[in-house]
Amino acid sequence: MNIAFIGLGNMGAPMARNLIKAGHQLNLFDLNQSVLAELAQLGGRISTSPKAAAEGAELVITMLPAAAHVRSVWLGEDGVLAGIAGGVPAVDCSTIDPQTAREVAAAAARQGVAMADAPVSGGTGGAQAGTLTFMVGASAELFATLQPVLAQMGRNIVHCGEVGTGQIAKICNNLLLGISMIGVSEAMALGDALGIDTLVLAGIINSSTGRCWSSDTYNPWPGVIETAPASRGYTGGFGAELMLKDLGLATEAARQAHQPVVLGAVAQQLYQAMSLRGEGGKDFSAIVNSYRKPQ
């Protein structure tokens, strides 16, 4: 298949690599020339603009840092919509606000292009291993078209509803995740301060009503889960700055929808305070250090 792939950062580059490996012909665009050169060596074709990449493509995929980039790459003078043919399926894998996702898809629809939003989870590790989860907002028909290609980059391809719902699913899940991680941090640190063994406490929580992914799979207390970032100095994993970005999207979407998110807003501020103290580069579970004496 002839696929345009635009946005080759930490996530996009390994995703594109997996598509090349799967035998597709890729039209590549990014501002970073060295990643383009690298992927060209694997067989990718370098394009000079999103428009050029989209011309002649049978599918367009973008993976960009934020809504402003998505608007410019799709709607700009040299953007995708200036080059894409009517009837060609399209999907944006960036994590952005649902409103922008819907607006760009509406612009695409006006020229006969069905466009999906499909933000991912799984991090750079998942992108490399091809084990990402894709949360897809698309018509049933478009989802059926995209599913096989997305499955070459990920393991779980989830249909969330019409366009925009992929973003909604992601920000709602991550809103809850950001809250849960702080909840686990408070519970573990309180238990430790009161004098219970933290391994015992985690065991009880994990077989009780406090059970959650942040406790049983990714516990922020060092030594509880050997494979979690907490057990390797909070390196790797999901950076606090990325959590901060997603909580920003969630609270801003909530504001526009006139919907309160009290704990979500507090969580955002606590990660912001963590970032201000210079800890934003660590895994987000390092928020637990806000609840411990400076070690």
Next chain:
Amino acid sequence: MNIAFIGLGNMGAPMARNLIKAGHQLNLFDLNQSVLAELAQLGGRISTSPKAAAEGAELVITMLPAAAHVRSVWLGEDGVLAGIAGGVPAVDCSTIDPQTAREVAAAAARQGVAMADAPVSGGTGGAQAGTLTFMVGASAELFATLQPVLAQMGRNIVHCGEVGTGQIAKICNNLLLGISMIGVSEAMALGDALGIDTLVLAGIINSSTGRCWSSDTYNPWPGVIETAPASRGYTGGFGAELMLKDLGLATEAARQAHQPVVLGAVAQQLYQAMSLRGEGGKDFSAIVNSYRKPQ
């Protein structure tokens, strides 16, 4: 076995009933005469004071509403410690602050009585069915002694460490539970407001990093989990006033331990606001209504 059982409320009465059924001889005490009469018909013996109940007992169990009752029932002039023989094992199943649990146990220890704290979870349903979880703070030896008897009232008998750790485990778990439930409420209500199907959203969360008991077993959104209180008008279950009590214990223990619990404190206030609006009698998952337009 000759067991003193003091405190025969909504939880204590069915627990005592299960012990009578299991063949024990019970010395009963409570201020409520009608529950005493009822249990006497099943074979229990009515005592005139905690002291009288403890006299001659081979094991003493108490199940009381709050720390003040525990102090008075154990340490008062006519209290358990005035009647219990040295060497007799003892356990308090009330949910109270760890500090009081430790102080009362220390008073017991001074007269040769080994005492455990063993708060429960599972509610009145679990008390009746004999499926409670007991979180036990006790020496290994005392735990071994108590375990078979507690197993006649519950299904999971968890050893948490020395005396006081049962309370710590319970309040830390419930602190996290109280937070998680609000987190799920905010995520579900935000998703609904933004336009994703709530069943789809719950499904995604439950197979992703937002996964937690409050979402996959006890989801606050009506219709998501058929067996959850949300699907029967928020009746039954775990009342918001009880959650409020446990969050009060957690934040007060945190205060004494000089330990911050930011989300826990906000959660407590949100349940308090729910209670102020007259909704405290509902299941605690009705907190989701704070995030929905008045229906």
Next chain:
Amino acid sequence: MNIAFIGLGNMGAPMARNLIKAGHQLNLFDLNQSVLAELAQLGGRISTSPKAAAEGAELVITMLPAAAHVRSVWLGEDGVLAGIAGGVPAVDCSTIDPQTAREVAAAAARQGVAMADAPVSGGTGGAQAGTLTFMVGASAELFATLQPVLAQMGRNIVHCGEVGTGQIAKICNNLLLGISMIGVSEAMALGDALGIDTLVLAGIINSSTGRCWSSDTYNPWPGVIETAPASRGYTGGFGAELMLKDLGLATEAARQAHQPVVLGAVAQQLYQAMSLRGEGGKDFSAIVNSYRKPQ
């Protein structure tokens, strides 16, 4: 003076009226034809676009609801910058984010137009009475030029620094105001619940370290300040929806600046919850009802 005035809503119309009264010739633009007609009767001249209004004007003033309007009125094809002459002073009185204020001013500067931001406080009452406060971000020279004209619409004309600082001053002040009002509400409602006379409590606070405008001038408890909205059913005054808008600007500006605002974010959510319950049309001091039993 020949002044272009664009944006004739609840605030803009009375401001324009005061300038007409002061003897200026106004070029007026708004989408609302009836307000244009009304002001034309007072001597204003109706323009067909912001561009047309700006042509020939010696000063351009805009007063618009939000940043998107400011961008379009100034930067659009038929916008102010398409019509204004180089060297003509310009001022936007809308309350928007500082970033947009700076960007639009930078665009103006590129064609030789010095532009200020000058958001106001004082409400529609102040706009009618000509007693507004203007918080002006401008060079010293531009401030000196604008000051006499602004003084025909307001009483306090405050120079806050370079362009953008007017917005910063306003959102920082209102961030604090939104927090203080909730703080006063919590203190008054707690005092009432504990049994102190609320008039006595207000008196003590107002002569002590809790003293603030939200308590001594605009107390949210009915009957404390006869002239406050609380004493007339929370009508008039500064609507909760407007406070919500300003807190949204503040938390969004904080997010962009990587600056935590914990209480500010909680305050925003509490006003949002108030709005969800259908109370957003009341004065913002009605937040106190979140702390009282339904009356």
Next chain:
Amino acid sequence: MNIAFIGLGNMGAPMARNLIKAGHQLNLFDLNQSVLAELAQLGGRISTSPKAAAEGAELVITMLPAAAHVRSVWLGEDGVLAGIAGGVPAVDCSTIDPQTAREVAAAAARQGVAMADAPVSGGTGGAQAGTLTFMVGASAELFATLQPVLAQMGRNIVHCGEVGTGQIAKICNNLLLGISMIGVSEAMALGDALGIDTLVLAGIINSSTGRCWSSDTYNPWPGVIETAPASRGYTGGFGAELMLKDLGLATEAARQAHQPVVLGAVAQQLYQAMSLRGEGGKDFSAIVNSYRKPQ
């Protein structure tokens, strides 16, 4: 007048000194022998217990650290109520929860002793200078009796209502103060991050609706108010640990009264986090450092 004065710590000792200077005969009790010796040199008489101090006294004053001390000093075997004569007026100046204040006063009333609560503000500086504010909960008659003596230790003697209302007034005021200080900190730090001059910002706030004692008299930003602790490294003033104590009293009283205090609870947690980082010994306005990059 023959006055029993019990509790001679950082506040009590200078208060007692002022009464000696005013010509009263003092019966003194404290566990600290060196402060007793020092005050004896000024003419005070050393007593061996609260009971002994109260015997023969025409007025009893206590100034103690917390509710547990108040209970023991008044109600203990060797306590004040064991020695005081019927009809002798009594006043406790400690800052404690209103409930304990009322209970101890009720015990006093049962033996014919009218007792007031009269917590103070003004710190050790005010205690030495005799410029304290007393917030007095007492009957009108008892207030009239106490007023002249309190006036020898303070400048403002405020009648708040019946016994207990002194404590209520103090904790409600300090709840608001704790919130306002964080509100000012967030507003100043946000303004600074966005690029307004902090002196200009403080000036605008102080003449606008954000105006409050925490901004115009005790601003947390260094250099804004020359006499504030912020301008001398956050030394002196009102320690964060004391604010933490008062917020603990406020939130606990709110819990007992089933009254939500959302911002108050968050404020308490933020001061607790400040204390955890080892900053609890500084003036409470150092909370602003939670909003600044590590300097």
